[in-house]
Amino acid sequence: MTSPVACVHYRVPYADTDQMRVVYYANYLVYFERARNELLRVIGFPYRDIEARGYALPVLHAQIDYKGAARYDDDLEIRAWVGWVKPVRLRVDCTVSCGGVVLAEGHTVHAFVTLATLKPTRVPADIAACLGAAGGTTA
Amino acid sequence: MTSPVACVHYRVPYADTDQMRVVYYANYLVYFERARNELLRVIGFPYRDIEARGYALPVLHAQIDYKGAARYDDDLEIRAWVGWVKPVRLRVDCTVSCGGVVLAEGHTVHAFVTLATLKPTRVPADIAACLGAAGGTTA
Amino acid sequence: MTSPVACVHYRVPYADTDQMRVVYYANYLVYFERARNELLRVIGFPYRDIEARGYALPVLHAQIDYKGAARYDDDLEIRAWVGWVKPVRLRVDCTVSCGGVVLAEGHTVHAFVTLATLKPTRVPADIAACLGAAGGTTA
Amino acid sequence: MTSPVACVHYRVPYADTDQMRVVYYANYLVYFERARNELLRVIGFPYRDIEARGYALPVLHAQIDYKGAARYDDDLEIRAWVGWVKPVRLRVDCTVSCGGVVLAEGHTVHAFVTLATLKPTRVPADIAACLGAAGGTTA
Numbered sequence: 001m002t003s004p005v006a007c008v009h010y011r012v013p014y015a016d017t018d019q020m021r022v023v024y025y026a027n028y029l030v031y032f033e034r035a036r037n038e039l040l041r042v043i044g045f046p047y048r049d050i051e052a053r054g055y056a057l058p059v060l061h062a063q064i065d066y067k068g069a070a071r072y073d074d075d076l077e078i079r080a081w082v083g084w085v086k087p088v089r090l091r092v093d094c095t096v097s098c099g100g101v102v103l104a105e106g107h108t109v110h111a112f113v114t115l116a117t118l119k120p121t122r123v124p125a126d127i128a129a130c131l132g133a134a135g136g137t138t139a
Numbered sequence: 140m141t142s143p144v145a146c147v148h149y150r151v152p153y154a155d156t157d158q159m160r161v162v163y164y165a166n167y168l169v170y171f172e173r174a175r176n177e178l179l180r181v182i183g184f185p186y187r188d189i190e191a192r193g194y195a196l197p198v199l200h201a202q203i204d205y206k207g208a209a210r211y212d213d214d215l216e217i218r219a220w221v222g223w224v225k226p227v228r229l230r231v232d233c234t235v236s237c238g239g240v241v242l243a244e245g246h247t248v249h250a251f252v253t254l255a256t257l258k259p260t261r262v263p264a265d266i267a268a269c270l271g272a273a274g275g276t277t278a
Numbered sequence: 279m280t281s282p283v284a285c286v287h288y289r290v291p292y293a294d295t296d297q298m299r300v301v302y303y304a305n306y307l308v309y310f311e312r313a314r315n316e317l318l319r320v321i322g323f324p325y326r327d328i329e330a331r332g333y334a335l336p337v338l339h340a341q342i343d344y345k346g347a348a349r350y351d352d353d354l355e356i357r358a359w360v361g362w363v364k365p366v367r368l369r370v371d372c373t374v375s376c377g378g379v380v381l382a383e384g385h386t387v388h389a390f391v392t393l394a395t396l397k398p399t400r401v402p403a404d405i406a407a408c409l410g411a412a413g414g415t416t417a
Numbered sequence: 418m419t420s421p422v423a424c425v426h427y428r429v430p431y432a433d434t435d436q437m438r439v440v441y442y443a444n445y446l447v448y449f450e451r452a453r454n455e456l457l458r459v460i461g462f463p464y465r466d467i468e469a470r471g472y473a474l475p476v477l478h479a480q481i482d483y484k485g486a487a488r489y490d491d492d493l494e495i496r497a498w499v500g501w502v503k504p505v506r507l508r509v510d511c512t513v514s515c516g517g518v519v520l521a522e523g524h525t526v527h528a529f530v531t532l533a534t535l536k537p538t539r540v541p542a543d544i545a546a547c548l549g550a551a552g553g554t555t556a
Binding site: 020022025026027029030033056058059060061062063064065066069108115118 | 437439442443444446447450473475476477478479480481482483486525532535
């Protein structure tokens with residue numbers, strides 16, 4: 001079974017560049033978020049709904065390897081897929097490409113928490129099932 | 140009586156620049172916010188406290204005139220003062236300077252609202268008194 | 279003759295929100311830029327090409343009226359069109375809407391400059407012709 | 418010999434928060450940059466001067482562990498120090514704290530490149546000496 005990979009296109013605005021004439025490094029974490037939002041939508045749990053149900057997915061860890069430079073007006077392709085799922089954690093892997101060339105890759109690890117308290121909680125069974133089916137292994 | 144003018148210093152990071160090698164234009168609105176926060180602190184109502192009391196000051200209007208360019212590593216001086224106060228509105232004026240030269244000036248107009256509903260409400264008397272004393276005319 | 283209006287769709291990421299649960303006010307200037315980029319592309323002069331020819335369009339003035347609140351995951355529609363064109367200046371008008379409701383409107387005024395020096399220069403005839411045809415009056 | 422640790426204070430604006438009422442995760446990479454700039458200044462090579470000499474330090478890798486949440490109006494303390502120096506690479510370690518509690522820690526790895534071409538080049542001897550003295554091992 002193949003896991004779903006979400007893909008969003010994104011046109012780089014001037015806002016995202018810096019004086020080295022490339023996209024500033026922190027913006028890639030926003031790019032990762034754009035694809036992650038789409039991934040959750042694709043697997044049936046838009047983040048908006050996760051919050052509406054009283055949960056949140058704050059980031060515990062993020063890392064990126066920069067392999068090339070995105071530039072102003074580039075039409076980027078940002079991809080995200082589930083790395084793994086554990087009872088209270090989730091890893092999402094991402095790449096940012098332009099014209100078929102990977103410019104950055106990395107991942108984020110998220111805690112599954114109750115929105116009101118930001119305390120860890122088990123992923124509800126229906127969401128866990130979707131995430132697990134999305135390619136992760138639920139422990 | 141002279142009105143209080145809040146002043147904050149801010150060192151420009153690479154993050155704020157764009158490929159024209161100057162600070163990207165939207166960042167000046169963040170600079171304005173930094174000085175506005177300090178202004179509210181100076182006059183005795185830190186925005187954190189305003190929210191804690193159940194109010195908010197969303198922006199209704201913002202405008203900026205750009206007269207020069209802030210650059211990476213510049214040590215900016217950002218000033219803010221109360222333009223005027225009306226029963227449910229507040230105007231804050233701002234300048235951004237470097238080395239005594241004004242690079243941008245503008246203002247924001249804020250509604251006074253109830254945080255829970257974002258509906259307009261009259262400025263509470265004690266806050267109005269402070270803002271009025273801060274140089275605005277309360278109508 | 280009708281003037282071209284550029285329109286881009288944009289999905290609001292968590293990154294753009296603030297703790298009032300709405301899009302932070304400075305981000306609308308980035309939204310304006312997204313539509314402006316598309317407008318220049320539509321009328322035949324992508325900003326990338328304008329820079330490649332040695333020109334730039336720094337912002338002299340920006341203003342926004344906020345009429346509603348964009349929120350996380352909203353699918354925004356951002357529109358831009360030429361307000362007017364003068365020998366060395368250009369005004370672009372913009373709106374940000376969601377589901378047919380205008381959330382913000384405003385405009386930016388740009389100088390036409392030489393990229394190397396950031397000094398004002400006349401808009402080259404071919405670009406002026408396109409901009410003029412795009413609904414502006416060239417003086 | 419103790420290595421220099423740069424420390425900058427930073428007041429969190431509303432701009433940096435998101436609707437979870439905490440600082441959005443990508444902003445920590447900007448915080449790291451603020452302390453890194455100060456570190457380079459402290460050891461005698463402000464980044465502005467590094468660029469003026471025709472070099473640049475683009476980021477190859479970045480990672481962060483999030484241990485707590487920075488909030489609006491927090492007075493953060495951001496620290497940076499040299500992790501290691503190699504002939505064409507540099508690692509900088511960072512922490513973000515509030516009131517003595519570490520909220521995030523991580524590091525960035527930078528290439529030493531020629532600004533004009535963004536191609537790797539050896540760190541010039543005088544800069545390498547400063548960086549080495551700053552606690553890194555030059556290989």
